[in-house]
Amino acid sequence: MPSHVAGTKQVVRAKTDHDGNSLRKAFYEIRELIVHGRLSPGSWIVEADLARHLSMSRTPVRSALHWLQREGYVIEHKNARKSRMVVAPLTKEDAGELYSIIGHVEGLAGRRTAALPKANRTEIATRLRGFNNQLREILTARDSRAAGIFDLDRNFHRAIIESGAGPRLLALHKSIEPQAERYWRLYASSIINDLHLSVAEHDEIIAAIVAGDPDRVERGLQSNWENGCHRLARVIDIFGERGSW
Amino acid sequence: MPSHVAGTKQVVRAKTDHDGNSLRKAFYEIRELIVHGRLSPGSWIVEADLARHLSMSRTPVRSALHWLQREGYVIEHKNARKSRMVVAPLTKEDAGELYSIIGHVEGLAGRRTAALPKANRTEIATRLRGFNNQLREILTARDSRAAGIFDLDRNFHRAIIESGAGPRLLALHKSIEPQAERYWRLYASSIINDLHLSVAEHDEIIAAIVAGDPDRVERGLQSNWENGCHRLARVIDIFGERGSW
DNA sequence: CTATACAGATTTGTCTACAATTCTGGATAC
DNA sequence: GTATCCAGAATTGTAGACAAATCTGTATAG
Numbered sequence: 001m002p003s004h005v006a007g008t009k010q011v012v013r014a015k016t017d018h019d020g021n022s023l024r025k026a027f028y029e030i031r032e033l034i035v036h037g038r039l040s041p042g043s044w045i046v047e048a049d050l051a052r053h054l055s056m057s058r059t060p061v062r063s064a065l066h067w068l069q070r071e072g073y074v075i076e077h078k079n080a081r082k083s084r085m086v087v088a089p090l091t092k093e094d095a096g097e098l099y100s101i102i103g104h105v106e107g108l109a110g111r112r113t114a115a116l117p118k119a120n121r122t123e124i125a126t127r128l129r130g131f132n133n134q135l136r137e138i139l140t141a142r143d144s145r146a147a148g149i150f151d152l153d154r155n156f157h158r159a160i161i162e163s164g165a166g167p168r169l170l171a172l173h174k175s176i177e178p179q180a181e182r183y184w185r186l187y188a189s190s191i192i193n194d195l196h197l198s199v200a201e202h203d204e205i206i207a208a209i210v211a212g213d214p215d216r217v218e219r220g221l222q223s224n225w226e227n228g229c230h231r232l233a234r235v236i237d238i239f240g241e242r243g244s245w
Numbered sequence: 246m247p248s249h250v251a252g253t254k255q256v257v258r259a260k261t262d263h264d265g266n267s268l269r270k271a272f273y274e275i276r277e278l279i280v281h282g283r284l285s286p287g288s289w290i291v292e293a294d295l296a297r298h299l300s301m302s303r304t305p306v307r308s309a310l311h312w313l314q315r316e317g318y319v320i321e322h323k324n325a326r327k328s329r330m331v332v333a334p335l336t337k338e339d340a341g342e343l344y345s346i347i348g349h350v351e352g353l354a355g356r357r358t359a360a361l362p363k364a365n366r367t368e369i370a371t372r373l374r375g376f377n378n379q380l381r382e383i384l385t386a387r388d389s390r391a392a393g394i395f396d397l398d399r400n401f402h403r404a405i406i407e408s409g410a411g412p413r414l415l416a417l418h419k420s421i422e423p424q425a426e427r428y429w430r431l432y433a434s435s436i437i438n439d440l441h442l443s444v445a446e447h448d449e450i451i452a453a454i455v456a457g458d459p460d461r462v463e464r465g466l467q468s469n470w471e472n473g474c475h476r477l478a479r480v481i482d483i484f485g486e487r488g489s490w
Numbered sequence: 491c492t493a494t495a496c497a498g499a500t501t502t503g504t505c506t507a508c509a510a511t512t513c514t515g516g517a518t519a520c
Numbered sequence: 521g522t523a524t525c526c527a528g529a530a531t532t533g534t535a536g537a538c539a540a541a542t543c544t545g546t547a548t549a550g
Contacts, residue, residue: 022504023311046531057505062533063308066268067315070420072413083532084512097411104353108345166342168317175315267534291501302535307503328502329542 022056026064041242045085071175092236103225107218113164114214125210131156132202187235194231267301271309287488290330316420334488337481348470352463358409359459370455376401377447432480439476
């Protein structure tokens with residue numbers, strides 16, 4: 001190549017194949033950062049910083065942030081006509097609405113789970129008992145490995161949703177549930193101290209599924225979330241809200 | 246500037262100010278195209294074509310399509326590792342799940358509307374009666390201006406949601422409701438023929454709000470959607486599903 | 491006549507460039 | 521000492537370029 005062309009383009013391109021789907025990766029990684037509190041509630045988001053952190057360009061990061069905004073993990077601090085993005089704060093009011101929605105979404109799914117054939121229901125109940133018994137063990141052992149608790153509770157609820165919900169409801173649940181996890185993680189004590197209550201509520205839900213009673217399952221799930229919300233509210237009152245100032 | 250640099254960049258750029266927010270515009274316009282059936286269910290989507298149609302670059306169009314995908318207006322026809330986008334088909338099964346979800350979301354909001362102070366409730370009821378009476382007029386006059394019917398029914402429901410729901414639930418409703426509109430628009434006759442049933446159900450909902458009975462409001466809204474779904478299912482049976490082949 | 495292979499056309503995914511706007515800090519006026 | 525204004529830094533929004541992947545149609549071999 002002649003040397004006089006050297007300065008013309010010379011954009012050394014680093015093989016664009018960042019594995020084919022950076023957007024997904026960006027979405028899940030950023031969500032993880034938010035859910036785990038590494039990006040703390042109320043804090044500023046700079047696209048370029050995240051892009052560097054994830055070692056990709058701004059384009060997929062940007063799209064991911066828009067997803068997160070639509071789902072409520074991120075809100076736009078609209079100054080004038082430009083949208084600054086901020087990690088959504090955790091407030092008691094928001095928690096109330098969020099938990100209420102999840103309770104109803106799960107209630108709807110649970111209702112359909114209760115309508116499944118008996119064979120399926122007993123199979124599910126067995127699985128649910130497995131999760132709940134593990135929770136009970138942690139409880140009696142005063143183990144308090146918070147991480148395990150989160151996962152067990154999540155698995156319990158997911159098992160119900162996944163067996164009863166169709167694709168739409170499932171997607172809806174998947175997009176909302178991690179937001180409740182934000183509250184769990186940051187106000188962990190609320191879950192751990194009152195764990196026995198939740199375990200008891202789970203027992204009732206299992207019984208309702210075995211009985212095949214949709215109303216009872218729905219009520220059980222709604223109560224579980226509603227009560228969780230009250231327990232959470234107490235903790236928020238004590239420790240204060242985060243990211244809302 | 247030395248002449249040997251003349252060929253370096255020279256990208257004449259046409260003032261990027263497409264008004265500051267092309268993404269929103271792209272999202273709403275494309276959604277409109279889908280909801281109104283201009284982009285028919287099951288049909289292929291090509292980013293570049295849409296970009297040309299909206300006279301903007303692919304970047305905002307692409308993001309908008311991702312939003313639409315997340316909300317269920319568009320699905321990805323995943324071949325290998327690349328995502329071809331397709332306008333979501335309209336199926337009886339999907340309608341069932343969709344209507345069920347909306348019924349419950351509105352039910353939750355309506356429940357909170359029923360819990361408002363009496364003064365607010367009567368004010369809302371007045372507004373609702375306004376919409377419903379207009380529907381009744383169209384009905385008795387055998388007017389069947391479909392467009393007006395859509396708007397009136399939508400306004401009726403929105404009035405309830407907006408008075409009872411918090412920001413999260415409102416956003417959720419806003420993202421789901423237009424998807425029901427897709428079914429309305431394409432199977433319009435299902436609404437128009439049985440309009441009197443819906444009007445009667447609306448009356449019951451109004452009465453429940455006036456009475457301030459959350460359970461009754463919730464039941465009323467859920468039934469309204471559930472019955473609407475049945476009416477729709479009959480029409481789908483007759484005319485067939487669209488876009489699913 | 492059918493099946494395979496290959497070349498060109500399409501289309502998507504990601505990157506970087508650039509314009510416009512907003513923010514920040516410091517210098518100047520009072 | 522405080523308020524105002526301006527230059528430069530930082531940040532966002534959009535455009536367009538390119539590479540990889542997929543699809544399509546045609547030509548060739550059997």
